[in-house]
Amino acid sequence: MRDPLSSTIKTIQPSGIRKFFDIVSEMKDAISLGVGEPDFDTPWHIRDEGIYSLEKGRTFYTSNAGLKELKIEIAKYLDRRYGMTYDYNKEIMVTVGGSEAIDIALRAMLDAGDEVIIPQPSYVSYVPCTVLAGGTPVIVELKEENDFRLTAEELEAVITPKTKILIMPFPNNPTGAIMEKADLEAIVQVVKEHDLFVISDEIYSELTYVDKHVSIASFPGMKERTVLINGFSKAYAMTGWRLGYACAPETILKQMLKIHQFAIMCAPTTSQYAAVEAMKNGDEDVAQMREEYNGRRRYVLHRFKEMGLKCFEPFGAFYAFPSIKEFGMNSDEFATKLLNSKKIAVVPGTAFGECGEGFLRISYAYSLDDLKEALGRIEEFVTELRAGMDNK
Template identity: 75%
Template sequence: MRNPLSDKVMQIQPSGIRKFFDIVSEMKDAISLGVGEPDFQTPWHIREEGIYTLEKGRTFYTSNAGLKELKIEICKYLNRRVNLSYDYNSEVIVTVGGSEAIDIGLRAMINPGDEVLIPQPSYVSYLPCAILADAKPVIIELKAENEFKLTKEELLNSITDKTKVLILPFPNNPTGAIMTKEELEEIAQVIIEKDIFVMSDEIYSELSYDKAHVSIASLPGMRERTIVINGFSKSYAMTGWRLGYACGPEKIIEQMTKIHQFAIMCAPTNSQYAAVEALRNGDKDVEEMRESYNQRRKYLMHRFREMKLECFEPYGAFYVFPCIKEFGITSDEFATKFLEEEKVAVVPGTAFGDCGEGFLRISYAYSLEDLKVALDRLEKFVFRLRNK
């Protein structure tokens, strides 16, 4: 019998995050700090709008690119938050989560053999999506001494005549790193000079704690070179609603919509109506959740300092990325032992790229009570390792 499977798909490794999530789900009294999902419920007024649309029978297809009202609200939101202006009718597509936008964006832009620059550590989907689009992934290893930011020099050293797209993943999952306007301006200069494009994943844009988020698309000369990816999962605690969007030049959005049309048809209708309510009346909810995350972020950094565990201070998303190189074991070994001995799940840094070796991702999208218990257990575990 012939092999029914694609060699390309078979070579892609499953997500390193899910391994520990699956184990902890079967373990009594375990705490998981591994999944990047807000512990908040979707705000009631947003849920209520979703319920209302079902009661009113608004269960039919929307247009392929999304509900008109939602696309208009997305444009208003981006204009007021990051000073970006888009035509809702031709430069916006509503997708099934930000992950679909990444997938169809790359497929719409890539020819076989084109190179896609992927800074790592970063979100687990970038690499497989690039491979599925027949791109050649080129990894840029971000460094702890640079606070895991992408530097102009690193970018220049990675560009070849085959480079087409840079994925820009800030605020960053898993490190929590951000890029300032001044740092983005240096990157934008290279992008324009080398005539390449940017896929800017800004799903954590509302979770910036030190400074307001800046989109690279808002810088001079970058709007026409950038696909902005965003969504509702993180900022509005709407993970299960599966809703994201992409904004960019009409010619790219048109081709993304074509792929979306054949693969998906349209994003879930009731989710789209709920998202309209989120954008119109959800700013206060976002602010309250951001303040809570910031409190947790500060608590974790305080505890790391107390236990003398090295960790640069992150200013975005809801992750910390502590260094565990001092213990002389791999990230996977550390995470496995920690789960077995203390019943706390964290994610090895290598789940986000080989350069994540020697680090762990810990999510603080969990209650302060759970974080306190988990950090107490981490302190005991670290003490034992240091006193072997």
């Protein structure tokens, strides 16, 4: 029988994030700091609106692009929070999480051989989605000495005549790095000079701990070049509701919508009604959760400092990215030994690109009690490793 599988799909590796999560789920007394999921319940008033929509029998398809009411509230939110103006009817669509938006944006914009610049370490979907869309990933290695920010010089160095799209993954998963206004100004100049388009993944925009998040789409002349992607999973603790959105020029959004129509039809109706409530009345919930994350962030960094584990200060998302280069083992080996020895699951930095070697992603989207226990075990582990190195 001939091979039923696509040659392209066979080249794509499964997500490196889930490996340790699957192991720890079967391990008694283990603590996972590996999954990027808020430990908060979705705020009750948002859940209540979803329940009410079911009670009212709102269980039918919505329009392909999403509920009109939700798109209007998304437009209001973007104006209120970031001073950006979008036409809800022509420039906004609702998707099944931010991940679908990434996929269909790439498929709508790429021809075979078009190059997509992807800064790494970064979220695991960008490379496989680029490959599946027929594009060619071009990796820019973000550097610790630059606080894992993308510089104009790094971007300029990899642009070729085939370059079409730059992915901007900030605030960043896994590093927690952010791009401030001055950083973005330099990038905007390069993007315009080379006539590029941008896919800006801003799913962690509300989880920024210095000043306020700045979107690259807010710069003059950039809205026309940018697909802005966001969603409800991280800021509103709505991961399981599977709801995101994309904002883009009408010419791009029309084509994204065609793919969405044939592959998805529409995002979950119940989730969309709940999201209307989140957009209208969720700002205070977001602020409270952000403050809690910020306290955990400071605690995690303090504990790393106490145990002598080098870690640059992340100002976004809910991740820390400590270096384990001093121990002379690769990230996967370190994470495996930590799990087996101390029953603590973290994600090897290499899950987010080869340049993540020598680092770990540690999520602080967990209770302070879990963080205290987990970091205590990590301190025991690194102390034992150092003692073993001294005795050699």
